[in-house]
Amino acid sequence: MRKSLLLFLLLSTISSAAQNILTEGYWHADLTLNDSTLLPFVFEMKNGFLEIINGEERIKVDEIKYVGDSVFIQMPIYETEIRCKLNENRLDGYFINHTRTTQANLPFFALHGMGWRFSDRPEKTTHDVSGRWHVRWDKESGENKMSVALFEQEGNRVTGTFLTPTGDYRFLEGEIGGSTLHLSAFDASHAYLFDASFQSDGSLQGNYFSGSHWHDTWTAFRDSAAELVDPESMIFLKPGYKTLEFSFADEHRKYISLKDPEYQNKVVVVQLMGTWCSNCLDETKYYVELAKKYSSNKFKIIALDFEKTDDSIRVATNIRRIKERLNINYPILYAGSSSKEDAAKTLPMLSRIAAYPTSIVIDKKGMVRKIYTGFSGPASGPVYEKHVNSFSGFLEKLMAE
Numbered sequence: 001m002r003k004s005l006l007l008f009l010l011l012s013t014i015s016s017a018a019q020n021i022l023t024e025g026y027w028h029a030d031l032t033l034n035d036s037t038l039l040p041f042v043f044e045m046k047n048g049f050l051e052i053i054n055g056e057e058r059i060k061v062d063e064i065k066y067v068g069d070s071v072f073i074q075m076p077i078y079e080t081e082i083r084c085k086l087n088e089n090r091l092d093g094y095f096i097n098h099t100r101t102t103q104a105n106l107p108f109f110a111l112h113g114m115g116w117r118f119s120d121r122p123e124k125t126t127h128d129v130s131g132r133w134h135v136r137w138d139k140e141s142g143e144n145k146m147s148v149a150l151f152e153q154e155g156n157r158v159t160g161t162f163l164t165p166t167g168d169y170r171f172l173e174g175e176i177g178g179s180t181l182h183l184s185a186f187d188a189s190h191a192y193l194f195d196a197s198f199q200s201d202g203s204l205q206g207n208y209f210s211g212s213h214w215h216d217t218w219t220a221f222r223d224s225a226a227e228l229v230d231p232e233s234m235i236f237l238k239p240g241y242k243t244l245e246f247s248f249a250d251e252h253r254k255y256i257s258l259k260d261p262e263y264q265n266k267v268v269v270v271q272l273m274g275t276w277c278s279n280c281l282d283e284t285k286y287y288v289e290l291a292k293k294y295s296s297n298k299f300k301i302i303a304l305d306f307e308k309t310d311d312s313i314r315v316a317t318n319i320r321r322i323k324e325r326l327n328i329n330y331p332i333l334y335a336g337s338s339s340k341e342d343a344a345k346t347l348p349m350l351s352r353i354a355a356y357p358t359s360i361v362i363d364k365k366g367m368v369r370k371i372y373t374g375f376s377g378p379a380s381g382p383v384y385e386k387h388v389n390s391f392s393g394f395l396e397k398l399m400a401e
Helices: 002-019 278-293 312-326 340-346 382-400
Strands: 025-034 037-046 049-054 057-061 063-067 070-074 080-087 090-097 105-112 131-137 146-154 157-164 172-177 180-186 191-198 204-210 214-222 247-249 255-257 267-273 299-307 332-337 358-362 368-373
Touching (some): 025 090, 049 180, 172 191, 247 332, 267 382, 278 299, 278 312, 332 340
Antiparallel strands (some): 025 105, 049 057, 063 070, 080 090, 090 105, 131 146, 131 214, 146 157, 358 368
């Protein structure tokens, strides 16, 4: 009798534990931005990990912890996580961004078995948004006032991105139903939501939300020739300067400078980035491949990391995580606060810090030859391909000098 009771309790425990895991298959999730606005996205559970889906992009999330009826989902690289309760095939909780001091928590909800993003049966439409659009933002000013939208449409499904002087809005996915466009992306750190309606003149007018902390309105007109401000014109060296000077420490407190023998007579790319920055993540993946491609006796990369925290333990952890996750084969040095005003003080030879990422190319003689602001990643398709081919060609030219 005692053995039977113990066996029953053991089997009950095993059964309970087996039920307290995320069911494999597709899940529909929503982040609540305000009382009336939900940002939807889709993820798939398989083989014990989940993949966040944005168009062609799949973001693997493999740090999932179960405690009782609670689920803790640590996002890759970023200081972000989802904490929620699991009740059968339903999740309720919060997405938490630890880099934010305000509006850091967004209510999170998910249901298993629904693979659609905005609706399972969108309204029929006669509109086609495919192509290139000139976009104007109402709250922005200066060079950030204008963007370029790139959309592709197949039936009701729409994918694409917005190009800005600082980078792109990643892999947006959504639909057009009737005369209304809906797009969203959740990249494990940033939450982007766009809506717009066709106007009688053929333009689009709508709203943009970045999490719960930013809302803007936008207008777009078809323009196959729409272009951004030249990314090489936004930052320049102040008069009297021809190169960079810095000495910052890596996560092991080893100080590195361009004056070190390792960087002499080599082409060096100095990348200004942050571990919290999605466009920096895209650029870093490209730079990892560049570092593998080109001989180390001709080419080097140094990343200067500007963080949203000054906690030395968090900084070291953030650098270590991104290096391990992306197999980064060049140093990342902590350079200080991500505040653009503070960052500019650490590199006083630059006219300003306009965006993360920014790349500064230095030739074999130690002279700055190019300053490139922003980075439009794979979501921008041919724009990305054109840039990486041009940039690689420029580096090869400098290495041949």
